[in-house]
Amino acid sequence: MNEHLSISAEELQAYVDGELESGRRDAVAAAAAADTALAKRIKQYWIINERLHGRYDVMLADPVPHPLLNILADRARYPGLRAAAVIAWIGLGAMLGVGVTMSVSQTTALRPLAEEAAYAHALYTRERRHAVEVTAVEVDHLNAWLSKRLSGPVVAPDIRDAGYTLIGGRLLPDAGVAAAQFMYEDGDGNRITLFVRQVGDDDRNTPLRYTRTHDVGIVHWLDGRLAYALAGGADKQHLLSISNQVHATHNR
Amino acid sequence: MDRFERQLITHMPRLRRYAWALKGSRERADDLVQDCLARALSRRHLWIRAKGMRPWLFTIMHNIHVNDVSRDARAPQEMAVDDFDHLADTRVGSEGHQALEEIDQALQRLSPEHREIVLLVGLEQMPYKEASIVLDVPIGTVMSRLARAREQLREQLFESNIVGVTKIR
Structure with missing residues (x-):
């Protein structure tokens, strides 16, 4: 029980930030499980981070x-x-x-779609508490909000048939313009993301293209005024089949 | 616009978010971002691509901010009009809004050093190592400073209202 007396204030923060090596991480987790005051304190540190994001992330868009x-x-x-x-x-x-x-x-400074999608994928899929800004519980609000910010209909596709459940989504900066990201998870906790970029008023459609960048598989295509990029660690065939479903839900 | 400048642009939203939280005012934040961009452009030859652009840009911003702070300390200026409400997010209900204003105020009560570390790690989600590069201090200092800063925030946000309850119990 006295074990957590040896947890320093610095280690506690490192635990909150995911910077603690696994041995000490388990020690802090065990101490928190046995001590409600400590658990509450940790939760309060997390809430501080959440409030910082809640307050200032609006600037990103x-x-x-x-x-x-x-x-x-x-x-x-x-x-x-x-x-x-x-x-x-x-x-x-x-x-x-x-x-x-x-x-x-x-703004002509857009990064290539696949690269931007890969960065956004890598950045947010490893987040546990801040993976999304708006969760799937509020999917209607999420769709309405992103549609408003991306100046046209944006809908989180339902790909449960492919085994992936929507976690939620977020607004992203894309060279000063609003883009969106939806995140999905399968039963094993594998995450895929769908990056949505505004490409203007051109009503262009392209076939699905596969590429691999920064260790992430990407399938991307143009569909009217939006460009889509599905990113994930799954293999090419799997990603292509999910992308087909996404594409189909949008053209149903 | 060349590759360097394109990359610079992609960092702007994050620089602006950090500067806003740091300065507590959008006007002062964009002044800071503007100075940071100008300095980055004039020193682009010093950028080492392999080390990434984010730590480099945040280091520049940190140095300008530190100069601002010491200049303000020598000759206190009138505070800029706080314009947080300008960008108030309509999604947030009044109760949520209050919580958000609380965090503004709590942040502004921290020392500049403490505010920076809380924002670099908590908002910008920098690894400790990157924060230590940006602030030019050892990782141990990052950690101890962060612990003090977060604890002060926690006390401001969560302790003031429940002191009575704790005593009764």
Whole structure:
């Protein structure tokens, strides 16, 4: 019972952040199981992180103000920009909707779809508590919210037939524009994600393409105004068959 | 726009999120991001690709922020108007909203050092090693600073209301 007396404040934080090596991690977990006050404290540290995300993550989907983009586009003019930036920024706040549309056409700095999807996949699938922003419990809200931010219908496809259950989804920044990610899990805890990017008003369709990047298998395609990339650790055939289902649900 | 600049752009949303939480004001946050971008561009030759762009950018931002803090300490400026409500998320109900405002206030009561470490690890989700590079301190310092900072936040957010209950029990 006195075991947890030897847990330092630093180790407790490392436990919260997943930075503790497995031996000590088990010791902290055992101590927390035997001590409700300690368990409560750990939970409170987690809640702090959740509240930080709840408070500030909204900025990730905020269009990058033009003054900031302009620094990159026109560095020579930088010295005079700071005052102008504040003014432009106030103006932009007043017409946020316009800002979103403009940044779609202005921003050409998109990373290749497969690469962006692979990064987002790697980043969030290993999260336990912050894997998604909105859980599947609120799937209607999730769809409505993402549709609003991606300026058109976005629906989390139902792929339970393929053995994957929706965990939820999140909004993602994509070179200053809103993108979305849905996350699914199979019975063994294997996760796949579907990355959804806005590609403009072109009504283009492409066949499914498979690629492998950063150790993640990706199947991607264009479907109207959205581009999709399904990412996962499963093999090529498996990913292609799931992608077919996703594609089918969208064109049903 | 070249590869370096494209990569820079993809980091902007995260830099802006961190700067906003750090400064407590969007206006001051975007000033900080702007200074950071300008400095990154002028020192692009110092960037070592293999080491990744995130720690490099956050290091630049940290250094500018530290200078800001010491300058403000020498000559206190009028606080910028806090504009958190401007971006208030409509999804959050009034109760949730209150909790979010609490975290703003609790953060702003921390020392600048403590605020940085809580945000780098808790919000930016940096590994301790990366945070130690950004802040240019040993990992042990990252850990002890983080422990103190998080405990202060925890006390502010969870302890003040339940002191009475604890005593009765």
